[in-house]
Amino acid sequence: MFVLTLVLFVLAQFSSPALAGWLTFAAIVPGLVVSPVAGVLLDRVGPTIAVRIDMIASAVFIAAISFAGWEGWSSPPILFILVMLFSLSGPLGAAGTRTLLPRLVPPNTLDQANALDIAIYAIVDVVGPAMAGVVVTWLGPEAAMAMIAAGYAGAAICLSRVQRLPGLASTQTSFLRQTMEGIQLVSRQPTLRGLAVSYSLYTVTWGVFYVAVPVFVANHYATATDSLVTGILWAATGVAGGVGALFAGHVRTTGRERRVMAAGMLITAFAAWPLAAEFGFCGLAIGLMLAGVMSGPITVSLLTLRQRRTDPQQLGRVMSISISLNIAGFPLGSAIAGTAVTQSLLATFVLAGSASVVAAIATASIPPDTDRRPEVPLL
Structure with missing residues (x-):
């Protein structure tokens, strides 16, 4: 709910798409900056505690945003501070859940587990x-x-009853050294580096969507119903994403991840432009659902390829840094869209499609796997 609610919150309070875009940017980027440190903490304390920390911190700061809105204190500086604090623990939760799965299932069923998780x-x-x-x-x-x-x-309360899984990283090595090792690992491994670039470009498309779609709907519907219509559109997109993820798990993407990702990104580009941009509200709805269907196979392929090519003892750091880099395109897309949408809604959707085309090219450029064993980190 959070990103969409944040956009609607800002539009209701300030009627500013640009401010909505920049606040979405601020809700993600600080977490990206601290992701190397968060990854080391995750590898040391284990995924269960890491996710619990994120849940508690998120509850506190989002409650503060709600309280500020009710009390009339929600000025842009206060909102920026609160959403930035909210973002700092984000890598612990996002990477913690993705670090957990490889420790629970056999390697040959990892893509199916990822597909079910995404569904x-x-x-x-x-x-x-x-x-x-x-x-x-x-x-x-x-x-x-x-x-x-x-x-x-x-x-957070539910997690208090989940069995604690210990961290796998050594506590004898310095925190700073392990942080630098994680950065070097992601930047020097061809697969991890390629995925960081290509998927971040792909998420630019979704960052644009989250700002452009509410504006598109507001231009076509009365103010009293536009939020409801926007929510229904995203609900339909979520259903499509679940169907796509289950299909990806059924056909097994292992060994074909790059091709699946590139094809899905090209179809997403078509869904953004011309489909969503040129064919009115029906085109927007069909385009979003098509993009949602493609997001399932793309994400399953991304997770499976990254997990099976990473040493389990370094998976927390790799996942934290990689996920943060992967979603870096989302706030960038939102920030650009917040400015572009005030000039031309059509050009904003063209931007979304172009980002996915470039992402597909970058994905196709990732070197193919020569085997199924983890790559040796070039440290």
Whole structure:
């Protein structure tokens, strides 16, 4: 719910797409900056504790955003501070969940486990935006933020009963050295480096979508219903993503990840432009669902390729840094779209499509695997 609710919150408070884009940027980038440090902490304390830290911190800062909105304190500087603090623990949760799976399933079923995980997450993509649209429409964005904070708090409580999985990294090596090792590993391994570049370009498309779609809907519907329509569109996109992920797990992407990703990115580019941009509201709806279907195989392939090519003792650092780099395109796309959409909505969708075309080219340029064993880090 959070990113969509944040955009709707800012549009309701300040009627500024540009500010919405930059706040989305601020909600992600600080976490990207601290991701190498977060990765070392994850490898040391284990994924269970790392995810719990993220849930508690997120609940606190989102509740503060809600409270500031209700009390009339939600000025842009205060919102920037709160969303930046929210972002700092993000790598622990995002990388912690992806570090957990390879420790629970056999290697030959990893792509199926990733597919099921993404499909389950797609339920959140369906329920979350729909709830955001309904709650913002009926109760206001402050209530939606409070609901998100309660969700994070509930998740933290549930995690208190999950068995603790210990960290695998040595505590004898200095924290700084392990941080630098993680950065070197991602930057020097051809597969990890290529995935960081290509997927970050792909997420530029989704960053543009999250700003452009609410503006598109607002231009076609009354103010009283545009948030609800936006939520329904994202719900349909989430359903499509779950279907795509389950299909990817069924056909098995192992060994074909690069080809699956490149093809999916090209189809996503077509979904953004001309489909979503040139054919009115129906084109937008079909384009979003098509992009959602493609996001499943793309993400399953990304996770499987990265997990099977990484040493388990370094997986926390690799996942934290890689995920942060991968999603770097999202806030960049949102920030650019927040400015571009005020000039031309069509050009904004063209930008989204172009980003996915470049991402497909970058993916195809990743060297193919010569075997299924983890690459030797060039340290």
